[in-house]
Amino acid sequence: MKQTGKRWGLRRLATPEGFFTMAAIDQRPPISKFIARKRCIAETDVSDQEISTIKGLLAQGLAPSAGALLVDPNYGYSAAAEFLRPDRGLLITLEDHRFEEDDRGRKSRLIANWSVEKIRRMGADAVKLLAWYRPDASADSLTHQHEFVRRVGEECAKNGIAFVFELLVYPFGSASGSFKDYLEDPNKQAEHVVNSVLEFSNPVYQVDLLKLESPIPAPLLPDPQSEHAASVQLTFNALSKACQGLPWVLLSAGAGFDEFTRAMTFAARAGASGFLAGRALWADLIEPYPDQTEVINNLKTIGAQRISRLQDIVMQYGEPWRAHYDWSKGLSLSEHY
Numbered sequence: 001m002k003q004t005g006k007r008w009g010l011r012r013l014a015t016p017e018g019f020f021t022m023a024a025i026d027q028r029p030p031i032s033k034f035i036a037r038k039r040c041i042a043e044t045d046v047s048d049q050e051i052s053t054i055k056g057l058l059a060q061g062l063a064p065s066a067g068a069l070l071v072d073p074n075y076g077y078s079a080a081a082e083f084l085r086p087d088r089g090l091l092i093t094l095e096d097h098r099f100e101e102d103d104r105g106r107k108s109r110l111i112a113n114w115s116v117e118k119i120r121r122m123g124a125d126a127v128k129l130l131a132w133y134r135p136d137a138s139a140d141s142l143t144h145q146h147e148f149v150r151r152v153g154e155e156c157a158k159n160g161i162a163f164v165f166e167l168l169v170y171p172f173g174s175a176s177g178s179f180k181d182y183l184e185d186p187n188k189q190a191e192h193v194v195n196s197v198l199e200f201s202n203p204v205y206q207v208d209l210l211k212l213e214s215p216i217p218a219p220l221l222p223d224p225q226s227e228h229a230a231s232v233q234l235t236f237n238a239l240s241k242a243c244q245g246l247p248w249v250l251l252s253a254g255a256g257f258d259e260f261t262r263a264m265t266f267a268a269r270a271g272a273s274g275f276l277a278g279r280a281l282w283a284d285l286i287e288p289y290p291d292q293t294e295v296i297n298n299l300k301t302i303g304a305q306r307i308s309r310l311q312d313i314v315m316q317y318g319e320p321w322r323a324h325y326d327w328s329k330g331l332s333l334s335e336h337y
Contacts, residue, residue, distance in 0.1 A: 019273055022067055026093040250272055
């Protein structure tokens with residue numbers, strides 16, 4: 001039985017029909033790089049205030065159409081707060097965008113002076129944690145990542161808040177290059193993605209909702225209606241099976257909207273309950289910056305159309321998150337508090 005607080009949080013993140021149509025605006029390095037490019041300055045010269053400005057524009061433009069918003073505490077929340085809708089969901093990021101890396105693995109860490117308890121106290125519906133992972137990493141890296149996620153799962157259970165866990169496969173060492181910018185690894189292996197999910201869908205981690213990447217690089221995905229779609233669908237089906245009954249949503253990992261739409265179709269057909277997408281929804285729509293009026297107009301029109309298009313796909317093919325949990329036993333406050 002799912003804790004009442006966790007279940008309520010998942011309800012608030014979802015549409016009344018039980019699907020997730022969520023927008024992510026918690027990105028940090030990609031937005032710094034965007035501002036540096038637009039201003040023709042070094043990334044180190046980008047101000048915190050301007051990062052917050054972009055976050056505020058994204059929140060203002062997407063909040064009316066997204067079922068929930070994912071924001072970071074450093075730059076996003078203060079800028080987004082006035083635009084957040086009380087009838088929609090809120091997720092807050094827990095992990096630091098920086099990590100420790102060597103030739104055979106990455107070790108994630110939390111934002112300094114930040115915790116599950118603080119996220120709960122600020123009124124969020126869910127904690128979002130990202131961990132870089134690949135099953136063939138060094139034993140030291142694997143042990144660190146396992147314990148890192150397990151501790152967060154314990155804290156989420158203790159605080160009765162939904163745990164949304166994001167997994168990203170990555171290249172090793174010097175091959176990483178620009179992939180520290182949270183871009184999809186174009187050389188990733190589907191088995192690494194699937195086996196990573198299989199690890200963290202274990203109940204010991206106490207995850208409530210998985211946020212997953214496409215097992216196949218998005219640019220390589222065929223038209224879902226084409227003759228080549230069947231074999232790709234089998235790979236997405238394997239990803240869904242690896243969730244071991246947990247509901248899951250698709251992330252965009254910097255893919256373009258058309259690429260992500262193809263991926264979303266395969267994912268929904270495999271049983272995904274929706275999406276938690278970032279740059280696929282808005283990356284090109286903020287290009288008019290610093291013209292804030294045009295950015296807002298793009299987000300409220302084209303951004304809303306994109307969310308609606310993806311929602312149609314999810315509702316046509318996907319599976320509501322409630323189908324993954326046993327509702328027959330009801331709720332017992334005494335068991336959970």
